Amino acid sequence: MNTQKIALITGGSRGIGKNIAMNLAQKGVDILLTYRSNKAEAEATVAAIQSFGRKAVALPLDTSQTSGFPAFFEQAKVLLQDKFATDRFDFLINNAGTSLSAPVTETTEAQFDDMMNIHLKGVYFFTQQALAHLRDGGRIVNISSAVSRQTFSGVSAYAIMKGAIDVYTRYLALELGPRGIRANVVAPGAIFGGSTMQDSPEMRQFVAGITALGRVGLPDDIGGVVAFLCSEDAKWVNGQRLEVTGGVGL
Numbered sequence: 649m650n651t652q653k654i655a656l657i658t659g660g661s662r663g664i665g666k667n668i669a670m671n672l673a674q675k676g677v678d679i680l681l682t683y684r685s686n687k688a689e690a691e692a693t694v695a696a697i698q699s700f701g702r703k704a705v706a707l708p709l710d711t712s713q714t715s716g717f718p719a720f721f722e723q724a725k726v727l728l729q730d731k732f733a734t735d736r737f738d739f740l741i742n743n744a745g746t747s748l749s750a751p752v753t754e755t756t757e758a759q760f761d762d763m764m765n766i767h768l769k770g771v772y773f774f775t776q777q778a779l780a781h782l783r784d785g786g787r788i789v790n791i792s793s794a795v796s797r798q799t800f801s802g803v804s805a806y807a808i809m810k811g812a813i814d815v816y817t818r819y820l821a822l823e824l825g826p827r828g829i830r831a832n833v834v835a836p837g838a839i840f841g842g843s844t845m846q847d848s849p850e851m852r853q854f855v856a857g858i859t860a861l862g863r864v865g866l867p868d869d870i871g872g873v874v875a876f877l878c879s880e881d882a883k884w885v886n887g888q889r890l891e892v893t894g895g896v897g898l
Contacts, residue, residue: 653677654728654737655878656778658711659744661690664791664839667871668741669693673702675875678732680724682709682744705731711744712765714773721777728781736783739878742771742813743791749802749846760805767809772816779824787878788824788831790817792889796835798897810835814889821887830886832877837893839865860895869894 655672659665660681669679679697683690683706690706697704705727709720728734745767748759771790782788795803796811813833820831838855840847855864873892876882 652732652734653739653878654732654734655679655739655741656724656737657681657741657743658709658774659683660741661686661693661706663841664836664867664870665741665743666693666696667867668743668874669697669704669871670700671871671875672739672878673697673700673704675879676702677739677875677878678703680704680727680732680737681706682711682720684708684710684744703731709744711770711774712762714765714770717774717777721781725781736781738783738786740775740778740782740786740788741791741874742775742788744770745791747803747846748806750805751802752804755805763805763809767806768812768816771813775820782829785828786830787882788817788820788829789874789877790831790833791874792817792833792835794835794837794891794893794896797889797891817889818887825886830877830883832882832885832887833889834870834873834877835889835891835893836870837865837891837896839867839870841866855896858896859893860898863894865892865894 655677657665657669660669661683669681673679694704694706707723710716748763750759790813792813793810795807796814817831817833840852852864856862870892
């Protein structure tokens with residue numbers, strides 16, 4: 649029986665995505681990651697993964713452009729055969745994204761559409777096409793946000809899309825159950841360092857002040873949780889939303 653495990657991680661070259669990749673690699677998982685534009689950064693992440701003795705490869709992808717998905721998966725199919733000698737991967741981590749800060753009264757239709765294309769439409773249809781390549785018994789982990797449960801001024805469009813991802817994940821868990829595929833959500837709080845979070849001393853002080861553990865979140869606080877959901881220790885966890893915030897809003 650083939651014990652090789654492979655994870656496809658969108659936005660896996662930096663921030664939370666990179667930390668997910670590193671955590672999985674340390675646990676013996678090979679990595680296929682995507683990046684939007686910074687090839688050098690992606691190649692550095694690939695090299696870091698390879699330093700753990702794992703195979704890794706990076707492909708460019710704009711997850712907001714569904715028209716590019718068929719070509720991506722054709723390329724991924726070739727790479728799976730050439731680099732990993734298989735035609736399937738085991739874990740799909742939908743992580744790629746960006747943020748938006750704008751009040752309800754000032755959010756433009758273009759901004760709203762950007763949030764929808766990146767965080768909802770892109771995830772929905774990328775996952776749909778990925779399912780043909782995801783091994784039965786595999787795992788899907790969608791990265792949501794604490795703001796899908798808690799309310800903060802200025803992030804309505806972003807939060808709406810992340811709330812939809814929470815719902816979407818439950819439907820994935822239900823409909824993919826016959827294939828033994830488990831789907832869960834990880835919802836980070838404000839994560840500083842290599843992510844899209846607005847980073848300033850004032851923002852860090854504010855976030856630390858509303859967090860029970862008294863500090864801001866870092867990418868290293870998230871990767872291990874995703875790796876757990878991909879492990880056999882989490883084999884009976886399905887359709888759940890796991891908030892990882894250090895205790896914000898308790």
